[in-house]
Amino acid sequence: xxxxxxxxQRRTEALSRERIVKAAVELLDASGESGLTFRVLTxxxxxxxxxxxxxxxxxxxxxxxxxDAVVAGAVATGATGITGAGEPSQEPEDGIxxxxxxxxxxxxxxxxxxxxxxxxxxxxxxxxxxxxxxxxIGRHVRAxxxxxxxxxxxxxxxxxxxxxxxxxxxxxxxxxxxLGPEADRGDFLGTVSAAWKRLDPDDxxxxxxxxxxxxxxxxxxxFLAGVDLLLTGINAGHPRTA
Amino acid sequence: xxxxxxxxQRRTEALSRERIVKAAVELLDASGESGLTFRVLTxxxxxxxxxxxxxxxxxxxxxxxxxDAVVAGAVATGATGITGAGEPSQEPEDGIxxxxxxxxxxxxxxxxxxxxxxxxxxxxxxxxxxxxxxxxIGRHVRAxxxxxxxxxxxxxxxxxxxxxxxxxxxxxxxxxxxLGPEADRGDFLGTVSAAWKRLDPDDxxxxxxxxxxxxxxxxxxxFLAGVDLLLTGINAGHPRTA
DNA sequence: ACCTGAACACCGTTCAAGT
DNA sequence: ACCTGAACACCGTTCAAGT
Numbered sequence: 305x306x307x308x309x310x311x312x313q314r315r316t317e318a319l320s321r322e323r324i325v326k327a328a329v330e331l332l333d334a335s336g337e338s339g340l341t342f343r344v345l346t347x348x349x350x351x352x353x354x355x356x357x358x359x360x361x362x363x364x365x366x367x368x369x370x371x372d373a374v375v376a377g378a379v380a381t382g383a384t385g386i387t388g389a390g391e392p393s394q395e396p397e398d399g400i401x402x403x404x405x406x407x408x409x410x411x412x413x414x415x416x417x418x419x420x421x422x423x424x425x426x427x428x429x430x431x432x433x434x435x436x437x438x439x440x441i442g443r444h445v446r447a448x449x450x451x452x453x454x455x456x457x458x459x460x461x462x463x464x465x466x467x468x469x470x471x472x473x474x475x476x477x478x479x480x481x482x483l484g485p486e487a488d489r490g491d492f493l494g495t496v497s498a499a500w501k502r503l504d505p506d507d508x509x510x511x512x513x514x515x516x517x518x519x520x521x522x523x524x525x526x527f528l529a530g531v532d533l534l535l536t537g538i539n540a541g542h543p544r545t546a
Numbered sequence: 547x548x549x550x551x552x553x554x555q556r557r558t559e560a561l562s563r564e565r566i567v568k569a570a571v572e573l574l575d576a577s578g579e580s581g582l583t584f585r586v587l588t589x590x591x592x593x594x595x596x597x598x599x600x601x602x603x604x605x606x607x608x609x610x611x612x613x614d615a616v617v618a619g620a621v622a623t624g625a626t627g628i629t630g631a632g633e634p635s636q637e638p639e640d641g642i643x644x645x646x647x648x649x650x651x652x653x654x655x656x657x658x659x660x661x662x663x664x665x666x667x668x669x670x671x672x673x674x675x676x677x678x679x680x681x682x683i684g685r686h687v688r689a690x691x692x693x694x695x696x697x698x699x700x701x702x703x704x705x706x707x708x709x710x711x712x713x714x715x716x717x718x719x720x721x722x723x724x725l726g727p728e729a730d731r732g733d734f735l736g737t738v739s740a741a742w743k744r745l746d747p748d749d750x751x752x753x754x755x756x757x758x759x760x761x762x763x764x765x766x767x768x769f770l771a772g773v774d775l776l777l778t779g780i781n782a783g784h785p786r787t788a
Numbered sequence: 789a790c791c792t793g794a795a796c797a798c799c800g801t802t803c804a805a806g807t
Numbered sequence: 808a809c810c811t812g813a814a815c816a817c818c819g820t821t822c823a824a825g826t
Contacts, residue, residue, distance in 0.1 A: 479669070541775075561809080596809095
């Protein structure tokens with residue numbers, strides 16, 4: 305059974321918090337939150353559970369680290385509207401749409417992210433995730449000409465909308481996936497739409513009236529429409545004269 | 547040990563899905579998601595796990611039912627703006643603020659709700675939770691004079707914002723509680739604010755600039771300010787002439 | 789300082805058996 | 808139809824022991 309020189313050439317790199325978090329993200333991407341287990345993490349990293357606990361306090365911290373890593377990557381890509389030279393390069397509105405879409409796309413690429421963001425922000429709002437997002441949005445809020453005493457409220461409103469909407473998008477994508485390999489999101493939205501049309505007309509007139517729109521809507525477009533609603537409201541409060 | 551007539555008068559009511567869900571909500575309220583266990587549920591209801599599984603498919607379904615029950619209660623109270631007589635009774639803007647606040651308050655009364663809403667909507671968007679919220683908001687969106695082809699987008703934007711913001715509010719309340727029994731949310735916000743002020747000035751200029759506002763802000767006010775931002779944006783799109 | 793791996797307490801879920 | 812409760816597979820976490 306050659307317990308010896310097997311795989312001697314490709315020496316396993318030393319365990320590190322970084323490697324553990326990376327493996328965690330991969331497991332989460334591959335099979336969701338329930339797929340992240342110390343057992344499979346242990347196999348994947350070819351160690352024992354004790355080794356992992358040396359680098360990471362517990363599973364909650366591991367999930368937080370995974371969330372933070374992904375958010376950091378999402379917000380960082382594209383340098384948040386400030387390009388190398390330092391010129392503004394885009395209108396503040398576009399900057400906000402940009403950050404929003406990056407977070408939106410991140411939740412699409414990592415379906416576990418949305419629920420995890422809610423949990424992380426909720427259990428540990430003093431953590432690193434909120435500042436990352438706030439900062440990504442905030443620079444543009446300032447550029448928008450919002451008076452300083454409205455900065456926090458404005459940036460928070462945008463952040464809350466983004467997180468809420470991104471979560472809902474994952475919902476649709478994931479549920480479509482759950483319908484089967486050959487089903488697409490159209491099939492799934494059709495199912496939801498049909499269910500809504502079957503609701504009690506007395507109790508759910510609006511939802512029924514809107515069922516058709518739910519079936520044909522584009523998530524990305526709808527997401528941006530919501531951002532624009534907020535932008536309009538924000539700009540109405542302090543008309544830019546420049 | 548008198549196995550007999552003990553508690554014969556207060557005969558245990560028959561088990562039912564309703565009783566199970568009620569007990570689940572109580573456990574969740576008392577000790578969070580980790581406090582809801584088939585073991586303690588079993589003790590509380592004086593049965594075996596098999597009995598519970600007769601009424602409920604699994605833990606996920608139980609969590610979904612608990613979430614739905616709480617949302618139903620929150621949205622129903624106050625009859626969603628339509629009083630007995632049938633008169634409008636309030637401006638549509640106030641109706642929206644009303645529904646929003648009810649959901650906001652519900653997440654405050656049931657700290658597990660926000661994260662659970664994200665999970666439920668995400669795993670099962672065809673469920674009952676989304677229609678309930680949509681309907682509560684939708685009636686007022688219609689009354690606002692939004693053209694029909696904008697109904698879904700508008701109501702969805704409001705729902706997403708509400709869910710995102712409510713989640714963040716829980717965050718602050720819970721974290722304050724975690725600081726200790728005598729700590730209030732002011733103590734907690736102070737801690738977060740201080741942490742933000744310690745961030746790298748180059749990486750986090752906005753978050754640092756906003757740290758003081760974070761310390762003194764009122765969650766409820768900020769929540770409503772966001773709703774109003776959206777309302778302004780919505781009304782700007784289709785000026786009411788009435 | 790970092791890692792091993794057996795052991796522990798606890799979890800959701802099943803199922804043959806009862807009434 | 809509804810309930811019992813022992814049993815199963817699996818989970819996060821600990822810790823004495825190694826290097």
